[in-house]
Amino acid sequence: MCHADKDAKGAAGKSIAVDAAKFAKSVHGELNLQCTDCHADVSVDKIPHPDKLKPVNCATCHDKAVKEYAGTVHAIARKGGSTLAANCTDCHGTHDILRSKEPASHTNHANIEATCSKCHGSDAMAATGKMPGGNVGGKFHDSIHGKAMKGAAQGSAPTCNNCHGSHNIRPKSDPASRTNRARVPETCGACHKPERDEYVNGMHGKLRQDGVLAAPGCTDCHSAHGIQQHETPKFQTEVIKECGTCHADYLATYRDTFHGQVTALGYSRMATCASCHGAHAVLPASNPASKVSKQNRLATCQVCHPGAPPGFASFDPHANKHDRARDPIYYFAAKFMELLLFGVFAFFGIHTVFWFYREAREKLGRGNGKEKH
Ligand code: HEC
Ligand code: HEC
Ligand code: HEC
Ligand code: HEC
Ligand code: HEC
Ligand code: HEC
Ligand code: HEC
Ligand code: HEC
Ligand code: HEC
Ligand code: HEC
Numbered sequence: 001m002c003h004a005d006k007d008a009k010g011a012a013g014k015s016i017a018v019d020a021a022k023f024a025k026s027v028h029g030e031l032n033l034q035c036t037d038c039h040a041d042v043s044v045d046k047i048p049h050p051d052k053l054k055p056v057n058c059a060t061c062h063d064k065a066v067k068e069y070a071g072t073v074h075a076i077a078r079k080g081g082s083t084l085a086a087n088c089t090d091c092h093g094t095h096d097i098l099r100s101k102e103p104a105s106h107t108n109h110a111n112i113e114a115t116c117s118k119c120h121g122s123d124a125m126a127a128t129g130k131m132p133g134g135n136v137g138g139k140f141h142d143s144i145h146g147k148a149m150k151g152a153a154q155g156s157a158p159t160c161n162n163c164h165g166s167h168n169i170r171p172k173s174d175p176a177s178r179t180n181r182a183r184v185p186e187t188c189g190a191c192h193k194p195e196r197d198e199y200v201n202g203m204h205g206k207l208r209q210d211g212v213l214a215a216p217g218c219t220d221c222h223s224a225h226g227i228q229q230h231e232t233p234k235f236q237t238e239v240i241k242e243c244g245t246c247h248a249d250y251l252a253t254y255r256d257t258f259h260g261q262v263t264a265l266g267y268s269r270m271a272t273c274a275s276c277h278g279a280h281a282v283l284p285a286s287n288p289a290s291k292v293s294k295q296n297r298l299a300t301c302q303v304c305h306p307g308a309p310p311g312f313a314s315f316d317p318h319a320n321k322h323d324r325a326r327d328p329i330y331y332f333a334a335k336f337m338e339l340l341l342f343g344v345f346a347f348f349g350i351h352t353v354f355w356f357y358r359e360a361r362e363k364l365g366r367g368n369g370k371e372k373h
Contacts (some may be wrong), residue, residue, distance in 0.1 A: 001047075011051045023095045037061075058088045068167035073174075084119065084129035091115055107166070112159045113137065113149065132171075139225035156191070163187055163224075179224070181213050188218045198280035205280075216246065221279075230279075236268035243273045253318040276300055276317065 002008060003018040010016040023029040028038070036042050038056045042049045059066040069075050069088070077085035091107060098105035106115045119125055121137030140146045140160070148157035163179060170177035178187045185205070189196030199205040199218070207215035221242050222228075228235040240263060244251030250273075254260040259271040276292055277283075283290035291300045298313040305312065319327050321334035 018095055026093075026095060026097050027099050028097060029095075056089075056094075065167055072167065072169050073171050074169060082129065086116075086119065090118070109159060110149070110154060112161055113140065113146070116160045117141075133225075136225045139223075143225060143227045144229050145227055158191065162190075181217060182208070184217045184219055195280050198278075202278070202281040203283055214246075216242075233266060233268040236272055237263055237266055239274065240272050249320075250318055253320050256319070256321075257317055259317070271304065271317075275304070 003016055004020055006017045006019075008015065008017045036044065039053060040057070040060070041054050065088075074085040074087065078087060093106050098108075100107040100109075102108060103110065105111065117137030119129060120131060120133070121135060123135045125131070126134045126136075145158050148154065149159055165178055168176075168178075170179075172179045172181070174180060175182065177183070185196055185199060185208070189199075195218075200209070204215045204217075208217065221239055230236075240251070240254075251260075254273070255264060262270045263272060278291050281289075283293075285292045287293060288295055290296065298308065298310055301308050301313055316327065316330075319330050321327070321330050324331040
């Protein structure tokens with residue numbers, strides 16, 4: 001009687017129209033749920049009902065989902081007074097709720113990004129709602145995963161809830177979160193099993209198993225939302241700097257080499273850290289399985305230097321002119337060059353001082369009128 005009129009307005013001037021056709025097509029409409037099943041404080045015997053009604057309690061019928069949601073980041077923020085943190089209707093809608101498998105559902109795999117990005121898709125919104133990370137939706141959208149969601153790989157590509165969960169979304173600081181530092185390799189490994197397996201057997205992965213959370217996990221090198229295809233020059237050159245955040249001395253010595261200087265200019269078709277050490281199965285040189293062990297080193301160089309003779313691998317990619325024990329020849333050669341440089345500057349420096357002195361004396365002599373020539 002009242003809500004079918006699409007211009008119907010309530011006491012506060014807000015629309016109270018309900019699209020009957022849309023509701024009929026919703027999962028609840030199809031099941032012939034009555035308005036009063038959800039708006040339980042309205043009784044058909046007492047119409048008109050009061051202006052103020054209680055919010056709909058989904059828990060009457062969905063206690064499992066409600067339990068999962070309670071205790072998560074959005075539910076806790078709501079309890080703390082946030083009006084912006086996602087509740088049932090922010091993600092599912094109200095009268096237009098569809099099963100997730102329906103292509104038009106707000107929670108369909110293809111539409112989750114848009115549903116979460118209503119709030120997590122702009123810096124302004126993120127600032128208002130104190131949402132960490134800012135515009136993560138935008139970063140995700142431009143990532144390899146975001147792009148895959150638009151193509152043929154959509155079914156297998158991850159969207160927000162594949163990494164975060166649907167109801168059990170928790171902040172990364174919570175050990176129970178799928179995005180907690182300790183759990184990220186498992187979360188990504190659900191789809192990237194070969195990389196995960198290599199990683200857990202490498203030095204970094206082993207450190208993680210020993211509880212050293214400072215060792216890098218997938219997102220340290222790849223980021224979480226801005227993940228790029230690994231062959232892009234941007235990723236290749238940036239990941240070198242990322243290795244350097246923890247291995248500063250090795251980055252510095254690498255930059256002294258031809259490989260390091262060329263990659264610093266942005267060219268990626270050159271030996272990067274990962275070309276020699278591997279990306280995931282990174283091992284100490286003393287381990288025979290390492291790509292840079294005595295046994296494997298030449299083969300590693302030969303990938304790009306085909307036909308390189310055995311002596312080639314004696315080239316030290318981390319030669320350090322400050323480290324006398326590691327490279328005595330390089331150390332003394334560098335010291336000699338420094339001395340030579342100093343000597344040359346010192347000699348010509350003194351020479352120039354005397355030269356000016358002589359010039360000045362001659363000029364002064366001229367000024368006194370005692371010119372001889
Ligand atoms: C599946 C549960 C459900 C059913 C069934 C349902 N509603 Fe609602 N309705 C909601 C929710 C959720 C809201 C949002 C406000 C809130 O949380 O209480 C809402 C809001 C409303 C509003 C306020 C305006 C708006 O759209 O936000 C009106 C009016 C309304 N419903 C009328 C109806 C009528 C009429 C029917 C029957 C045709 C109906 N509802 C059936 C869940 C339901
Ligand atoms: C942050 C977004 C979000 C919030 C908040 C949310 N849901 Fe969901 N919900 C989802 C997504 C996404 C799915 C689909 C999961 C899938 O397809 O694996 C889903 C699935 C469901 C399902 C069907 C699957 C199942 O577990 O039976 C129900 C029912 C449901 N939600 C009810 C609720 C209720 C009730 C609330 C409020 C307590 C709620 N949801 C809050 C995102 C959300
Ligand atoms: C009066 C009971 C009732 C209320 C209240 C109710 N629902 Fe439902 N809902 C159902 C029934 C019954 C189904 C069909 C369940 C099924 O077939 O598995 C359903 C289905 C759903 C589904 C699809 C589940 C799936 O398997 O894909 C979602 C999502 C959902 N409801 C969300 C909500 C939300 C959000 C609210 C609160 C705004 C709500 N419901 C309130 C009874 C209710
Ligand atoms: C491939 C997995 C993955 C996908 C897809 C993903 N996230 Fe994340 N997200 C993470 C990880 C891992 C973290 C933890 C942050 C870190 O380790 O840098 C995170 C952190 C966050 C944070 C907290 C930001 C911070 O810096 O603390 C928010 C908010 C967030 N994600 C929302 C989203 C939204 C919204 C989407 C979809 C548009 C999404 N995420 C898609 C893995 C993912
Ligand atoms: C209606 C707005 C809204 C929607 C929709 C929404 N969120 Fe949020 N989200 C928030 C707010 C607000 C916070 C900050 C809560 C707080 O105060 O801690 C938050 C916090 C988070 C965090 C915790 C970040 C951290 O590390 O503390 C994650 C992760 C997250 N949301 C993921 C999602 C995902 C995934 C979806 C979609 C399935 C989603 N959100 C949908 C508003 C929303
Ligand atoms: C639900 C499955 C799924 C999850 C979870 C997932 N990915 Fe992916 N990822 C994919 C798919 C599918 C592609 C391929 C996209 C393409 O090639 O078009 C991809 C592509 C990638 C690529 C680019 C591969 C290349 O060819 O260079 C990287 C890197 C990557 N993912 C890292 C991660 C990281 C890190 C995480 C965890 C934070 C993660 N993925 C979580 C499915 C997933
Ligand atoms: C220490 C840094 C680092 C860590 C940690 C790391 N990666 Fe990588 N990953 C790389 C580099 C570098 C490449 C590119 C290798 C190359 O160019 O051959 C790469 C490549 C990839 C690719 C593309 C592989 C291909 O050949 O198509 C995927 C997928 C991937 N990583 C996923 C992961 C996952 C999942 C994890 C966590 C289990 C992870 N990475 C941990 C640095 C890392
Ligand atoms: C977040 C910090 C971090 C990042 C990023 C990182 N590593 Fe490591 N890496 C470590 C730690 C810690 C160890 C263990 C060092 C030790 O035990 O002396 C280690 C060990 C190694 C080792 C074995 C050498 C040894 O001393 O045992 C190699 C080789 C290595 N990393 C190469 C790389 C490469 C290549 C990258 C980039 C693709 C990288 N690392 C990125 C922290 C990092
Ligand atoms: C051209 C190949 C090559 C490149 C490029 C390269 N390395 Fe190395 N790296 C080696 C070799 C060979 C060794 C073993 C040297 C030795 O005998 O100590 C080594 C040793 C190391 C070690 C010590 C391993 C151990 O077991 O003690 C670390 C850590 C390391 N490199 C990190 C890096 C990082 C970080 C980068 C990039 C900034 C990088 N490397 C670039 C070939 C390379
Ligand atoms: C990913 C490919 C790649 C790998 C692996 C690689 N290099 Fe290189 N390297 C290059 C390219 C490209 C150049 C520049 C072109 C050239 O001179 O052949 C270069 C140049 C050099 C140069 C300078 C040559 C000159 O002409 O001045 C030396 C020395 C060198 N590499 C040593 C090594 C050693 C030793 C290894 C193994 C530990 C190695 N490289 C592994 C790609 C690679």
